[in-house]
Amino acid sequence: MKRVIILASGAGSNAENIINYFQNSTEISVVKVLCNKKEAGVFKRCKKLNKDCEWFSREDFFKKNTILDKLIEQTDFIVLAGFLWKIPEAIVKAFPNRIINIHPALLPNYGGKGMYGMHVHQAVKNNCDKETGITIHYVNEHYDKGAIIFQIKTKLEISDSPEDIAQKIHTLEYEYFPKIIKKTILKDGC
Secondary structure (H helix, E strand, C coil): CEEEEEEECCCCHHHHHHHHHCCCCCCEEEEEEEECCCCCCHHHHHHHHCCCEEECCHHHHHCCCHHHHHHHHHCCEEEEECCCCCCCHHHHHHCCCCEEEEECCCCCCCCCCCCCHHHHHHHHHHCCCCEEEEEEEECCCCCCCCCEEEEEEEECCCCCCHHHHHHHHHHHHHHHHHHHHHHHHHHHCC
C-alpha cells in the first residue's frame, strides 16, 4: 500500500476529491492532510471525511525538520493540492520524483511565484488565450519547473470571464488529478 500525504493551503476541494477517489483503494491510501493555514477550508472538509488534518507553522516547514521528519516517517508520496509555499530543498531531496503538484495552466505558461488560482485565470483572460488547461508535474527546487507528467487543454471563448476559466480548470482538475496521481504512483514502483 502506497501512502500519500496531501499538503494544502486553501479550501481543499482538490484534497477532498483525492481523498474520495482513494477511499476504497487497496493500492493507495491518503494517510493525512497537512495544512499551513489555520483558517483554511480544508480542515472542515477533512473533518467531514473523517481524515486527519494537521496545521504546521512556517518554522516547522522551513527552519526545523518537523515536517520533513513526519513526511519521511509517514508517507511514500506527497501531493500538493493548492499548496502555496515553495518546497524546501531537504524535502525535495528526500522525495525525488515523489512530490506531485497540479498547476492551473499549461506550463511553462503562467508559472512561477505568485501565479496561482485567480491570478493565473486573470492572466489567461488578459492575454486573450484561446485555450488553457492543467499541468500535473513533479516538484523540484523551483516553482513550477519540475518535469511535466501530464497536461490537458480546454478551449476558451472570448466571452469567458476569469471565473468561467476557473470553473473549466476545476472540472479538469477533478477529473484528471486523482487518475494521474494513481498512474504516477503505481508506475513508480518504489
